[in-house]
Amino acid sequence: MSGCCSTAQDAACSRPETNVGSCPACKQNGRLVATRTVKNLVCDHTRVAAAATYYFCRTPECAVVYFSDEGTFHKSDIKVRVGIKEQEDPIPLCYCFDYTRADVSHDLALRGHTDIPALVKAEVQRGFCACDVKNPSGACCLGDLARAIQQIKSDRQVMASPEEIEGEDS
Ligand SMILES: [Zn+2]
Structure with a gap:
């Protein structure tokens, strides 16, 4: 693997x-x-x-x-808590560099985007990840991170009223 x-x-x-x-x-x-x-x-x-x-x-x-x-x-x-099987915080996403679903959610709420996947990817490219012993799936978290971001974004769009979406970057 x-x-x-x-x-x-x-x-x-x-x-x-x-x-x-x-x-x-x-x-x-x-x-x-x-x-x-x-x-x-x-x-x-x-x-x-x-x-x-x-x-x-x-x-x-x-x-x-x-x-x-x-x-x-x-x-x-x-x-460890298995992120994909948890509904309540803390929901781990990246086990090597300790990012949770709440971290991603916070970034998206505050700025509309998150640098977390880029930060993780940079460390992975430098060879500093240890997914095979830290992540319960044994695989890299980048796929799970991308799925979580998509899900949080679509949840926010469902919850937000049209005015809130338009006024987001003011
Ligand atoms: Zn099962």
Whole structure:
């Protein structure tokens, strides 16, 4: 799973459908994740089987984080909050450089845009990210950041009245 940190990470990281296991709880397909990632993020590393193949469940409402033939790990078994499975702050987005959904939301509310993806991308390009041991998905956060920004922007447009949108940069 190395070399995941590019803006095209989704295309680069996603495995063919044949390599995808389905979650025992929500039955959705998971994404293959390195055992190294699971070992680093599960509270009790001795429960992680070195030889097992683990998958990461991306379903927001499912409590399962990792599953394999050797066992399943839930949100409560993981050291960090899994951003895509949380509805309340803090909702981590970037685990390497510690940016949350609230940070992105704050920037968008204040200035209408955010430099966070550019800041993260710059550090990634300098080789300072550690997504494979810090991010529960084991992959780069740039895709999740972009999705969160789009979602926050569309939520704001739904909530704001037309006057508020027009008066935003005054
Ligand atoms: Zn699931």
